[in-house]
Amino acid sequence: MLAVLSPGQGSQKPGFLTPWLDLRGVESRLRWWSVPAGVDLVRLGTEADADEIRDTARTQPLLVASALLAAEQLPLHDVNLVAGHSVGELAAAALAEVFSAETAITLAGIRGREMAAACALEPTGMAAVLGGDPDEVLATLTTHGLHPANRNGGGQVVAAGALDALDKLAAEPPAKARIVRLKVAGAFHTPYMAPAEQALAAVAAGITPSTPARILLSDLDGVAVPHGREVVHRLVRQVTAPVRWDLCMRALADLGVTGVLELPPAGTLAGLVKRELKATGAPEIVTLNTPDDLPAARDLIARHSGPPGHRPTPARSRVVVAPAVGPFTPAEGLAEGAHLSTGQVLGQVTTRQGPVEVAAHDSGPLTEWLAHHADPVAPGQPIARIGGHA
Numbered sequence: 127m128l129a130v131l132s133p134g135q136g137s138q139k140p141g142f143l144t145p146w147l148d149l150r151g152v153e154s155r156l157r158w159w160s161v162p163a164g165v166d167l168v169r170l171g172t173e174a175d176a177d178e179i180r181d182t183a184r185t186q187p188l189l190v191a192s193a194l195l196a197a198e199q200l201p202l203h204d205v206n207l208v209a210g211h212s213v214g215e216l217a218a219a220a221l222a223e224v225f226s227a228e229t230a231i232t233l234a235g236i237r238g239r240e241m242a243a244a245c246a247l248e249p250t251g252m253a254a255v256l257g258g259d260p261d262e263v264l265a266t267l268t269t270h271g272l273h274p275a276n277r278n279g280g281g282q283v284v285a286a287g288a289l290d291a292l293d294k295l296a297a298e299p300p301a302k303a304r305i306v307r308l309k310v311a312g313a314f315h316t317p318y319m320a321p322a323e324q325a326l327a328a329v330a331a332g333i334t335p336s337t338p339a340r341i342l343l344s345d346l347d348g349v350a351v352p353h354g355r356e357v358v359h360r361l362v363r364q365v366t367a368p369v370r371w372d373l374c375m376r377a378l379a380d381l382g383v384t385g386v387l388e389l390p391p392a393g394t395l396a397g398l399v400k401r402e403l404k405a406t407g408a409p410e411i412v413t414l415n416t417p418d419d420l421p422a423a424r425d426l427i428a429r430h431s432g433p434p435g436h437r438p439t440p441a442r443s444r445v446v447v448a449p450a451v452g453p454f455t456p457a458e459g460l461a462e463g464a465h466l467s468t469g470q471v472l473g474q475v476t477t478r479q480g481p482v483e484v485a486a487h488d489s490g491p492l493t494e495w496l497a498h499h500a501d502p503v504a505p506g507q508p509i510a511r512i513g514g515h516a
Contacts, residue, residue: 127206128426129385130207131214131218131386132218133214133388133389133393134211134213134369138188138189140173140176142390143167144172146171146196152195155195155198159228163231164187164235165187167187167191170184171191171192182241182245182312183235183238183242185238186241187231190214190217190220190231193217194220194231197221197389199420200420201427202427206383208221210345211369211394212369215360215364216233216234219357222340222341223338223339224337224358233326236329237322237326241311241319241322244320247318250288250316250318251289251292251308251313252313253292255305256304258301258302260283262300262301263283266298266299273287273315274286275313275316276315277368277373286316286318288313318366323362330358335358336354344364348370348376349507350504350507351504375403377508380445380511385410385411385429386399386409386412387426387427412426445511446511447508447509448508452477453500453503454473456473456499462495463492465492466512467486468489469485471483472492475503486512490512492511492512493512
């Protein structure tokens with residue numbers, strides 16, 4: 127099973143799109159996308175200096191365009207799953223065919239400009255907290271009045287908030303943790319971005335989205351989102367909500383992903399996946415940054431993709447997933463540790479058409495409930511984990 131990931135940050139350097147312009151039709155595509163982006167994507171990707179491409183209003187449409195530009199050179203029709211980090215979710219939604227590439231770039235342009243404007247309202251920033259006990263890190267952020275804007279897994283949490291609070295965090299870090307200030311304009315994915323969320327919501331209300339054509343993970347909670355309107359709602363909500371990339375990576379493991387392709391500017395997400403999933407067997411990873419990487423990317427797709435709609439059973443941590451949309455009700459008296467038999471009913475999802483049973487696809491101990499009483503679930507969302515043989 128293959129996952130295609132779209133980054134929301136990366137090591138894009140001045141001129142990083144220059145080699146792509148040698149491919150037929152790429153420059154004209156970028157010029158066309160520059161109209162809805164509201165910025166000159168060709169100049170930004172080839173001539174702009176580092177400070178200019180770090181500008182939030184320019185970075186966001188440039189990131190989305192870079193990912194979609196590379197994706198157009200790939201045979202993605204058999205790709206099983208897509209996900210994006212932060213603004214990369216817009217590109218992922220386009221790859222899932224929820225809306226067009228032009229819509230994704232339009233939203234990225236608006237999102238970037240409005241978040242830049244929100245950053246200018248008061249001095250805020252972000253800092254990576256590397257290492258430390260996760261619970262202690264989160265408690266320390268609360269003590270300092272900071273927000274966990276990104277929970278990236280691999281021992282990395284990004285704190286966001288007022289600059290003086292970040293200074294205090296740096297002076298009094300959690301035990302065994304290191305603080306690295308980030309060169310960003312403000313406190314993304316926090317309540318400080320509320321004006322940007324409102325502006326994006328006003329535009330997004332006019333979109334007519336489609337049902338995702340493949341599994342699309344949301345970095346609000348790592349859940350596969352089955353409805354286009356819900357995808358759009360989550361994309362808007364994500365402007366002020368924390369990025370839960372840790373939960374997305376857990377979903378990659380639960381769904382049995384064997385190959386990961388990161389679109390440009392690639393490297394950041396691939397590194398997180400490699401570190402986080404190494405204990406359970408990291409998937410094969412390819413990072414796509416220049417046209418020279420296209421052969422390796424196409425080979426990975428050919429070897430790890432499955433037919434559209436394919437939902438293989440995870441091989442390591444066997445997971446039971448929801449068959450429908452609605453609130454979930456576990457079977458009465460069924461507790462973690464109970465031994466399950468194949469076909470045993472674990473509970474039901476209450477839909478508009480009536481209850482739909484959720485049954486175990488294998489035998490073994492019920493090692494963990496992943497959804498609880500009255501939790502809203504969607505098709506493909508993990509319900510429970512079954513232990514046993516690998």
